[in-house]
Amino acid sequence: MFDRLFGRKSANDAPGLPAIRNVTIGRTVVLDPLAWRRFGxxxxxxxxxxxxxxxxxxxxxxxxxxxxxxxxxxxxxMFQAVSNDRAGQDITDVTIFAPWQSRYPGRASERPAWRERLTARSFTDDGLPEYRRAWFGDEAERQExxxxxxDVHDDRDGIVDRRIFQTCMLYARTVEGDGRELLLAIDQENEAGEVSFEIMLGMALELGEFRA
Structure with missing residues (x-):
């Protein structure tokens, strides 16, 4: 999904890379598989x-x-944690996402059309049911x-190896067993100007459903 980009920040200028609940590069995260298997x-x-x-x-x-x-x-x-602080001491949300589909536009006209799809109150694609907008609610027909x-790191030296600009929207659908499946739709561009459209599927995790 990510390509190596040009340029690196000086290690003296980059802040230390945080370990979030002991999760960082080089470590293994162990998940509770019942988090998703309970939905059959x-x-x-x-x-x-x-x-x-x-x-x-x-x-x-x-x-x-x-x-x-x-x-x-x-x-x-992608294992993701949202926090109120850079050190990750105050975590508010944990999710896991896996790639569903990557597309690489062959014409410039494809990008505005994809961006417009990210503003809609619902999202679907080939082989997928309808997902409703999870960020901002789905009352408005259109939402930016x-x-x-x-900043992406390949090791813990504090140097940024590549930077990726992303525009995205989160959608969700309810599944049996009082569950919710997430869909993250992304327009991303690296510093070399290479663009891709990504669809990832995922779900929320409780803090007790993983360890590192």
Whole structure:
């Protein structure tokens, strides 16, 4: 999903890379598989393992002051924690996402059309049911998506290896057993100007449903 970009920040200028509840590059996250298996075949979430080997880590500083911490496996499964602080001491949300589909636009006209899809109150795609907008609620017919830069690290030296600009919207659908499946639709561009459209499926985790 991520390509190596040009340039690196000086290690002297980069803040230390935080470990979030002991999760960071080089460590293994052990998940409670009952978190998704209890829903039987109702989830389309394309993941069924109880371990994640973390090989890369991303940090997003949100405009409103919060932080998103992302931890990636070799096959781009993404373990994500949202916190009110960069150190990750005050976690408000934990999710796991797995790739569903990646597209690489061949024409410039494809990007505005994809961006417009991210403003809609619902989202669907080939092989997927309808998901309703989870961010901002689905009352408004149109809602602008969220945009941010993600600093991605391949090791713990504090140097940013690549930066990716993302515009995204989160959707969700209810599944049997009082569950909820998430869909993250993303427009992303690296510093070299390479663009891709990503669809990831996931679900929320409780703090007791993982350890590292």
């Amino acid at each position: 075949g109702a989830l389309l979430f394309p993941f069924d393992s109880d371990t994640l080997q973390i090989v890369a880590q991303g940090v997003v500083a949100l405009d409103e002051g919060g932080f998103i911490h992302r931890f990636y496996t070799d096959d781009d499964v 998506p969220v945009s941010f830069w993600e």
